[in-house]
Amino acid sequence: MAGYASFLGRRLVKAVFILLAIVILNFLLVHAAPGDPAMVMAGEAGAADEEFVAQLREQFGLDRPLHEQLVSYVGNVAQGDLGFSYRQQRPVWDLMMERLPATLVLTLSAFVLALVGGVLMGTLAAMNVGRWGDTAITVIALLSYATPIYWVGLMLALLFSVNLGWLPAFGYETIGANLTGFARVWDIVQHMILPVVTLGLFYMAVYTRLTRASILEVRDMDFVKTARAKGLREGPIVARHILRNAILPVITFAGIQAGHLIGGSILIETVFAWPGLGRLAFDAVLQRDYQVLLGIFFITSVLVIVFNIITDILYSLVDPRVEVS
């Protein structure tokens, strides 16, 4: 246990420095883009005069020198204050917390679906290698991998919402229905099906291929032969001996996917009008809503660091030969 504690301690100290570097880098990058929020708002309003733009700049604090803005931003972040979105008239933290649950529900469901479905299908394919089941799974995986996900999303919406009328195509829940309790949960689940499947398909394909390849590599190794020679049944061999050794590359990739969760959800959230963080980020880029954008970068950086630590710990749990250090 002490090993884990010191590992965590060291990683957290490192994380603080990484985060500081990320915050400063993001700040400079974001401000290096041409145009600023005052310009965007002037453009959107369809009319402007000098006074209008100057007032907005002053309100946004953009009239101060860049280094001053940077110092005050870093200071605020260190105190847990992610700033205020003048465009949306809300604190950045509140804006993100409103959106984070929708994104987490969506991406984690897609993550679980992809992981469970992928490992299951990959295992099935590997166990039936060369037979029609293997071919079918491989073809499906290849198709899911190669098709652009926004297209898959639109086609699913066209089929299941417009033509069959089975599933809702937009939003998080039925607007105006005022459902409570189980009815509301069921309503949300129905809304989740299309986006989760769309978002999950790509990674499910990746895990399927990874698992299949990895199992095929492991299943003829000596320790598996030994297990068979001992007379163990096929089920326990697959679960305990083969899969446990074959799963490491999948975990590596799952760690990477976890880092991509929010980025990957931008497209899906746009197609399915899902009120999540990905879309908030996308809008913030277009509107040069600096504070919101930096806030989202910050939160996602924290998430990536956390997922990395979890991945490292998982490695050592699955394969004790890997030490945390």
Place this chain on the structure above:
Amino acid sequence: MNSHPRPFRKILAAALLSAALVPTGFLPHTAPAQAAEQPQRGGTLNIVVQPEPPLLILGLNQQGPTQTVAGKIYEGLLTYDFDLSPKPGLARSWEVSEDGKTYTFHLEEGVTWHDGEPFTADDVVFSASEFLMDTHPRARANFSRAESITALDDHTVEFRLKEPFPAFLLAFEVSSAPMMPAHIYQGTDYRNNPMNGTPIGTGPFKFAEWVKGSHIHLTRNDAYWQEGKPYLDEIYFKVIPDAASRAVALESGSIQQTQYNAIEPFDVQRLAALPHVELELKGYEFVAPMAWIEMNHRVEPLNDKRFRQAILYALDREFIRDRIWFGLGRVPTGPVNSVTKFYEPDVTPYALDRDKAVALLDEMGLEPDADGVRATVRFLPMPYGETWTRLAEYIKQSLGKVGIEVVLESTDAAGWVQRVSNWDYEMTTNFLYQYGDPALGVARTYISDNIRKGVMFSNTMGYDNPEVDRLFAEAAQETDPEKRQALYSAVQKILVEDVPVAWLMEMEFPTLKDTRLKGSTTTAIGVNESYADAWLDMK
């Protein structure tokens, strides 16, 4: 869910067919079904809104989506008929003095704000002389013409102008001059007022809830001053960011109305053909957008009017209207949109004529080089969606045919505004609203007073013609409509000769709506209207 299921194969076939065959220049101009039907009380209306408005305080933000949503919450003193003649709003009647300098408005009595406070002349004075003067660029331009704005009594307001300005009467619709509650804002920092999350207006619908990224919910104002109105119980504005998804939403019946450019032009005909959908083109007369190629006159050879004329001659604007906008819009003759007041049709026409274009370029001494290139210009297309990108590609091709090589550049919206407003471009596309009168929405593009670096939608090309300045200035103050027309006709003739910008399209926006929605488009501000008269046919 309200769905209209249809066989998948049929839809695919229809989509393919419409992509392959339908784009002709013809679009049915469906008139609003104004049958003598009895409005029905009740019902929920779902409208798509995109992009999501940043906030709903109309005095602080005038973006298109803000206007559409907040137009139901706030009201102006006037609204305008399809021919742009004023109609009563919060002002029941009005007089203009003989000398054209004093405007007196008589307000409706018994109007209350959504929080129950009475609406009085003081709110009007506060809005026009304090709030909007501080926050609203367009209102500031209009109301700074006033010498005094006074409340004669609780329900009468008098605007005294420094000089006659007949376009003044067009400055009172809800987005140009929304009435703001003095009891909430007077003496506060308007932009940081804690009440900015919960708009309080006098309109037929009250703000109920805003789930960011998802929807805005408005409910019926039971204390509305027009007896028995509104008819609808509630309105939901749904935020749907993807254009294809918006089309699907209309198709599946989960929204009952789209507006402005919510639907890409190439989807309009297909959707309008659905049995439960109708297309309405009225309701944009007030904004009357005009699209053009903007050219930086500080750059050679764009500073030569022969070159700019050659560009207009080299473009087939019928083709642009028919194939790029799929029939939505009209080919302009000059700077004033034909639905805006004081439009002059009798000007030099610029039909497609490549020989003329080439002759003009020859006359300028621009000889083709070995590759047939006479001149090269950089072109920064407006980053407002696919249609503008296609337009840019078409322009590049067309100008290439007369030896003008066009180099396309790209940017996002923020970068575009920065570059154009700082004159860091050679050619770009742009479109501006005309607001009913040349003095409000046309002059600003061409007068030399308005060459202001860093300011978007000013005279960013740097066009400078003292005669044009003089005519616009005189026309703005002329109270005799006939003399005004003569001045505006003269200035239009000069501009068409000079081609300060190459006018491409009098744009028309499609309002696609469910056939059950009635009484929504009643004025020249169309979907930004209050919807006090809108109702749903539930039979």
